Amino acid sequence: MRASQQYPRYDIRQTYQWNYDNAPAPVELEPADLPGSWSFCGLPVSSPLGIPAGPLLNGKWVRYYASLGFDVLTYKTVRSSARACYPLPNLQPVQTTSLVGGEQRVSLSETMQGSWAVSFGMPSASPDVWRKDIEQTRTLLSAEKVLSVSVVGSLQPGWSLEELADDYALCAKWAIESGADCIETNFSCPNVCTRDGQLYQQPEAAALVASRVKQITGSVPYLIKIGHVPDQSQAQEFLQAVLPFASGIVMTNSVATTVVDQKQNLLFGGEQRGICGTATKQASLNQLKIFTDLISKLPAEADKPHLISCGGISSASDVKQFLAAGAQATHLATAAMCDPLIACQIRQALSNSVDLFV
Numbered sequence: 196m197r198a199s200q201q202y203p204r205y206d207i208r209q210t211y212q213w214n215y216d217n218a219p220a221p222v223e224l225e226p227a228d229l230p231g232s233w234s235f236c237g238l239p240v241s242s243p244l245g246i247p248a249g250p251l252l253n254g255k256w257v258r259y260y261a262s263l264g265f266d267v268l269t270y271k272t273v274r275s276s277a278r279a280c281y282p283l284p285n286l287q288p289v290q291t292t293s294l295v296g297g298e299q300r301v302s303l304s305e306t307m308q309g310s311w312a313v314s315f316g317m318p319s320a321s322p323d324v325w326r327k328d329i330e331q332t333r334t335l336l337s338a339e340k341v342l343s344v345s346v347v348g349s350l351q352p353g354w355s356l357e358e359l360a361d362d363y364a365l366c367a368k369w370a371i372e373s374g375a376d377c378i379e380t381n382f383s384c385p386n387v388c389t390r391d392g393q394l395y396q397q398p399e400a401a402a403l404v405a406s407r408v409k410q411i412t413g414s415v416p417y418l419i420k421i422g423h424v425p426d427q428s429q430a431q432e433f434l435q436a437v438l439p440f441a442s443g444i445v446m447t448n449s450v451a452t453t454v455v456d457q458k459q460n461l462l463f464g465g466e467q468r469g470i471c472g473t474a475t476k477q478a479s480l481n482q483l484k485i486f487t488d489l490i491s492k493l494p495a496e497a498d499k500p501h502l503i504s505c506g507g508i509s510s511a512s513d514v515k516q517f518l519a520a521g522a523q524a525t526h527l528a529t530a531a532m533c534d535p536l537i538a539c540q541i542r543q544a545l546s547n548s549v550d551l552f553v
């Protein structure tokens with residue numbers, strides 16, 4: 196196998212558009228098989244490995260990471276109209292080993308130590324562009340790979356919650372028409388200070404939007420992406436609210452905090468940014484355990500949502516740890532962007548594992 200350095204990756208010194216336009220072509224690799232049979236919200240897959248919404252800017256990025264051994268590919272969150280990306284830096288490495296939430300600030304780091312502040316603002320190509328791209332991607336992607344499309348509503352001044360829900364539903368409809376295998380609605384984005392960014396903290400509003408989206412998705416698996424929920428009663432309320440609609444819950448988006456430079460000056464205009472990567476692993480694992488526990492207490496006849504973990508997963512032992520804690524799938528954003536060969540390494544390490552389903 197070639198060294199990881201030879202594989203192209205997202206270039207954090209370049210703009211979002213540059214990275215969008217310079218997606219790498221798929222590569223020829225033969226990642227190891229994993230023991231057992233796996234499914235993603237009812238769809239058969241050959242591993243629990245996937246890429247959550249973010250790193251896959253368009254169909255070419257989807258096909259590149261599919262060729263690198265990931266089985267569930269989430270197309271980066273799209274909107275019902277085009278939206279530009281925030282200015283550089285979009286990915287600012289930070290110095291921190293662990294975040295539990297409630298931290299006031301983290302300091303930037305000159306080098307990547309596993310975690311970074313993410314500052315994109317959920318850009319989107321125009322629907323004409325992403326709808327065609329998803330259609331073409333589904334045609335070109337091998338049938339065993341799952342293409343999930345993440346969508347978000349774009350709250351306009353004066354809009355009611357119903358209008359926001361309709362906007363989510365419209366994006367879901369377009370994505371399904373284009374061939375998406377699953378739909379994910381992003382109910383969390385710490386970088387967007389509007390209602391669409393905070394739905395996971397508003398159970399009633401989340402239920403309304405989810406019910407509207409579910410009317411569109413029908414039998415297509417429907418996932419809900421949420422942010423950091425450290426509190427059991429908050430998790431319980433949210434779970435109850437979306438239970439009738441969600442096939443899966445994807446968590447944890449990130450842990451939000453402000454970022455300062457060496458002189459303690461606030462970056463990003465003093466706004467919070469979502470920290471992603473290894474520093475969020477413990478917070479993400481704690482949250483998974485809360486949801487696993489709540490789901491285990493649901494009545495036997497209830498439709499139980501699958502739990503899809505992301506947040507700081509970066510090794511075979513992390514994958515095992517999250518599966519053992521109740522995740523049905525383990526998705527990697529930061530680690531996969533930093534090391535494109537990570538799925539191959541994890542698959543190799545787990546290929547002889549006898550205790551994957553502990």
Ligand SMILES: Cc1cc2nc3c(=O)[nH]c(=O)nc-3n(C[C@H](O)[C@H](O)[C@H](O)COP(=O)(O)O)c2cc1C
Pocket residue numbers: 247248249250271272286313315317345381420447448449471472473475505506507508526527528529530
């Ligand atoms: C570059 C980048 C872009 C992201 N964009 C989105 C997005 O558009 N929608 C979304 O729901 N999450 C987005 N996320 C959050 C990831 O899906 C994921 O929840 C988070 O990165 C935690 O996983 P990690 O620790 O493996 O990076 C993004 C993350 C990164 C690193």
